[in-house]
């Protein structure tokens with residue numbers, strides 16, 4: 001299994017390298033050194049070259065093709081302070097009434113959805129998907145002011161795109177530090193007071209940072225796990241407690257990452273990868289624990305998505321974009337909008353028999 005994974009990775013990299021990273025003059029050479037389909041055969045049959053398997057250790061990182069499948073410990077990207085965060089814009093022109101036939105089971109009308117990390121990025125776009133689908137939404141974020149501004153924007157957009165609509169979804173904003181259980185409890189109580197109930201949860205509050213494993217500052221590691229893992233855990237449990245008390249069905253979507261299933265390169269990010277694997281497994285574990293009560297829990301694992309923040313990172317590190325897209329079969333990063341259908345499907349009755357699943361929205365990154 002291990003061998004085939006390595007081979008598949010190197011064939012992908014050979015192709016990517018050939019097409020994008022290496023000059024055309026080298027193209028032929030690369031294929032003749034290591035044909036894509038026969039790495040295993042070569043290794044087994046070439047008895048005259050006993051050192052073949054250990055070549056990677058002898059060569060420098062730069063001149064061995066395996067180098068493209070490794071992390072680069074010189075890359076460090078710290079999560080920016082709040083004031084450096086670029087704000088996100090709501091998606092334009094998708095939310096009006098339309099006359100294309102679709103399944104009624106996709107609607108979120110009369111539902112109340114909580115979205116953590118909803119003031120920005122993917123959380124904001126998924127909040128908008130819920131509003132467009134008819135739900136009331138509570139945006140939960142550390143940045144209450146930005147959450148409030150976006151809540152007002154979402155309602156304004158809805159009114160503009162649905163002139164004369166009788167029911168404008170109610171969108172509210174709430175301060176919460178999801179890594180603090182007391183903060184989570186009081187926020188859920190506040191939302192229940194404002195909206196009367198909660199039916200659904202999307203946990204999008206989270207962040208990533210890049211340090212090599214040994215240099216990772218322990219306080220930042222705890223913070224990262226606190227927001228990504230504890231935050232997901234606390235919020236899911238508090239919403240589940242509310243649903244169980246109401247004896248109501250519900251569904252939750254946890255935002256993991258493809259990093260929960262693979263090790264991204266070249267940026268080192270071991271704690272984030274482990275955190276997202278934990279999120280994915282929390283979704284499955286909760287799905288089993290709460291299935292008796294009709295509470296479904298699923299995970300969405302996005303690939304590289306083009307948010308305002310990732311755009312900023314790529315402007316500052318232009319090589320990353322090249323390397324990332326060279327590893328994505330569809331050849332491009334995802335748009336936040338690509339999560340709108342996925343989250344609506346998993347929250348709504350359209351996915352009534354789906355629980356504990358992990359839906360990868362990654363342009364095929366993790367299948368190669």
Ligand SMILES: NC(=O)c1ccc[n+]([C@@H]2O[C@H](COP(=O)([O-])OP(=O)(O)OC[C@H]3O[C@@H](n4cnc5c(N)ncnc54)[C@H](O)[C@@H]3O)[C@@H](O)[C@H]2O)c1
Nearest residue numbers: 117119120121122141142177178204205206257302304305
């Ligand atoms: N952008 C990507 O390419 C990508 C890919 C895979 C997974 N993800 C995951 O998607 C989620 C959203 O990422 P994003 O790119 O939209 O990030 P983002 O930084 O744009 O948005 C995250 C939001 O979470 C909020 N937040 C952070 N810590 C919080 C806390 N302790 N309590 C409450 N709110 C908090 C932030 O204020 C921000 O509004 C994250 O979990 C991230 O790991 C993102």
